[in-house]
Amino acid sequence: xxxxxxxxxxxxxxxxxxxxxxxxxxxxxxxxxxxxxxxxxxxxxxxxxxxxxxxxxxxxxxxxxxxxxxxxxxxxxxxxxxxxxxxxxxxxxxxxxxxxxxxxxxxxxxxxxxxxxxxxxxxxxxxxxxxxxxxxxxxxxxxxxxxxxxxxxxxxxxxxxxxxxxxxxxxxxxxxxxxxxxxxxxxxxxxxxxxxxxxxxxxxxxxxxxxxxxxxxxxxxxxxxxxxxxxxxxxxxxxxxxxxx
Amino acid sequence: xxxxxxxxxxxxxxxxxxxxxxxxxxxxxxxxxxxxxxxxxxxxxxxxxxxxxxxxxxxxxxxxxxxxxxxxxxxxxxxxxxxxxxxxxxxxxxxxxxxxxxxxxxxxxxxxxxxxxxxxxxxxxxxxxxxxxxxxxxxxxxxxxxxxxxxxxxxxxxxxxxxxxxxxxxxxxxxxxxxxxxxxxxxxxxxxxxxxxxxxxxxxxxxxxxxxxxxxxxxxxxxxxxxxxxxxxxxxxxxxxxxxx
Numbered sequence: 148x149x150x151x152x153x154x155x156x157x158x159x160x161x162x163x164x165x166x167x168x169x170x171x172x173x174x175x176x177x178x179x180x181x182x183x184x185x186x187x188x189x190x191x192x193x194x195x196x197x198x199x200x201x202x203x204x205x206x207x208x209x210x211x212x213x214x215x216x217x218x219x220x221x222x223x224x225x226x227x228x229x230x231x232x233x234x235x236x237x238x239x240x241x242x243x244x245x246x247x248x249x250x251x252x253x254x255x256x257x258x259x260x261x262x263x264x265x266x267x268x269x270x271x272x273x274x275x276x277x278x279x280x281x282x283x284x285x286x287x288x289x290x291x292x293x294x295x296x297x298x299x300x301x302x303x304x305x306x307x308x309x310x311x312x313x314x315x316x317x318x319x320x321x322x323x324x325x326x327x328x329x330x331x332x333x334x335x336x337x338x339x340x341x342x343x344x345x346x347x348x349x350x351x352x353x354x355x356x357x358x359x360x361x362x363x364x365x366x367x368x369x370x371x372x373x374x375x376x377x378x379x380x381x382x383x384x385x386x387x388x389x390x391x392x
Numbered sequence: 393x394x395x396x397x398x399x400x401x402x403x404x405x406x407x408x409x410x411x412x413x414x415x416x417x418x419x420x421x422x423x424x425x426x427x428x429x430x431x432x433x434x435x436x437x438x439x440x441x442x443x444x445x446x447x448x449x450x451x452x453x454x455x456x457x458x459x460x461x462x463x464x465x466x467x468x469x470x471x472x473x474x475x476x477x478x479x480x481x482x483x484x485x486x487x488x489x490x491x492x493x494x495x496x497x498x499x500x501x502x503x504x505x506x507x508x509x510x511x512x513x514x515x516x517x518x519x520x521x522x523x524x525x526x527x528x529x530x531x532x533x534x535x536x537x538x539x540x541x542x543x544x545x546x547x548x549x550x551x552x553x554x555x556x557x558x559x560x561x562x563x564x565x566x567x568x569x570x571x572x573x574x575x576x577x578x579x580x581x582x583x584x585x586x587x588x589x590x591x592x593x594x595x596x597x598x599x600x601x602x603x604x605x606x607x608x609x610x611x612x613x614x615x616x617x618x619x620x621x622x623x624x625x626x627x628x629x630x631x632x633x634x635x636x637x
Contacts, residue, residue: 165599167435168568169425170614176440180414190412192447195421195438202437225580226600227587267583302602323413335470338512342472354410354443355471357547369415 154320154373157183157216158192160206162231163301166195166221174303175220182310187320187373188216198222203234211238211296216317218310221301223290225267232291235298236275246274249289256287282312292316321373326382330389333357333364340388341368348381350374399565399618400460402428403437405451407466407476408546411440419548420465427555432565432618433461443467448479456483456541461562463555466546468535470512477536480543481520491519494534501532527557537561566618571627575634578602578609585633586613593626595619 159179165171176193183190191214196202203222210217222231236243249272257264271288274280281290281297283305290299290309299309330337334357345353351372358365368385372378404424410416421438428435436459441447448467455462467476481488494517502509516533519525526535526542528550535544535554544554575582579602590598596617603610613630617623 161438164597164616165601165614166421167425167438168570168616169422169427169429169435170570170599171601172422176411177414177417180412182414184414190414191442193406193412193438193440197436224600224602225583227583227590228597228599263581265580265584267587268580270583271580325413325415335510335513335516336508338470338472338515339510342512345472352409352473354415354473355469356410356416357469369410371409371413 152320154187154189154323155215155318156189156191156213157218158194158210158214159190160203160210160217160219161193161195161301162198162203162219162221163195164197164228167197173220175301175306178303178307179218179220179310182314184323186314186317187322188317189320189323198228198230200230200234200237203231204238207235207238207296211294215295217296218313219296219298220306223271223288223298223300225270225288229270231298232273232275235293235296238296239275239293241275241277241293243273243275245269245272246276248280249274252280252287252289281309284308284312323371323373324375324378325369325371326378328368328370328382328385328389330366330368331363332366332389334366337366337368337389341385344381344384344388348372348377351377351381353381397565399432399434399568400563401434401436401458402461402463403439403455403459404435405448405455405462405464406438406440406546407443407448407464408440409442409473411466412442418465420546420551423548423552424463424465424555427559429568431559431562432567433562434565434568443473443475445475445479445482448476449483452480452483452541456539460540462541463558464541464543465551468516468533468543468545470515470533474515476543477518477520480538480541483541484520484538486520486522486538488518488520490514490517491521493525494519497525497532497534526554529553529557568616568618569620569623570614570616571623573613573615573627573630573634575611575613576608577611577634579611582611582613582634586630589626589629589633593617593622596622596626598626 278291278293285305285308354369356367523536523538530550530553599614601612
């Protein structure tokens, strides 16, 4: 079998002091991980940094150079601590200012509601010059894509809506297939035979996840790969090694 | 007022394909963030990397050089994909092998239960030469501290128990005080006055977190700082700017 084309790779960069201080539990990494897995895009790394210009610029540069896609979450709202758009512009040396297309979207939105289009709201129309807007059907203020970086809101329902707007623009790979086998034995009694099985299937990933239920130890084995025939064959071998009791 | 001593800094490194594939939702970052905030240690960065030697070694080196403490989560169990201990040893150029102290803990544990101390279980006694063990009261297999890196299990209840074992060895800073003020108005109408207030209190952090409840937009303002008098004064100004309706 010839080597398959590797899947596109991705990273997520979560921006926000509220995550690092423990005030807010991030939900976007887990959501994006699931969506990318369905698309056959391999999420390789996640980072969380604070609302700090140097930290954001450095992380955007490092991740955009290393992976096919970078998805950012947070810091594009109307307040003084929303500095993501400026930092992403700075990371690529692209000028940023209020852009007519983004301003028009927001102006129409506020006019329709009889709400003031004030200076803080205008801040959400600040978009780097060469970026493409990402539609936000929830609260209109757009995200944007510049080079391989997709800049999105941190509020989970808006983040999810923006992911849905970006997905049609992405080229996926081979979706990862995954099967789980539950063994009612502790992980340390499963590890030996499992390691030998994994060595025979170098193209598959075999993860072992211990759990405790009703005081008894058990292990879920997850076999993942893009080749369904291989996944099936390994699952059958696993069932022979560890018959259900 | 003289500049206060800055708080110690920290990062968390979460290791595991199961987090990046979306199979498992990480719980340890959020837990550690809360614990460190109570101690006055500033969590500055979080990373998630896959079960890949190069990725783990590079992340350990980068984070341990940049922050006072690094806490790792995951990859120290008995199976073939548990490579964290070897990678942390490699990151510091320290030899690793089965260590007598760790082996003795595990041998006693399995002997007391009449369980076999097999090869997979022995793997959990692999500890870098110069490391100090971290006690694991849940399932005995220890974590370890080497230089400024604390290596802990990924299973949440074991991670939490190991954090409790490490905490007494850490020197904390000034705990961050935090107060929240709820404003029943959209964030974009709060942003202007809030930005001006934040500019007058450069030592405080003022975060703004929009929410929707029963179809209406609101904003929680969180004022954080180590100086309680300043936090109080800013909260009073905030209440004058945005009286409760």
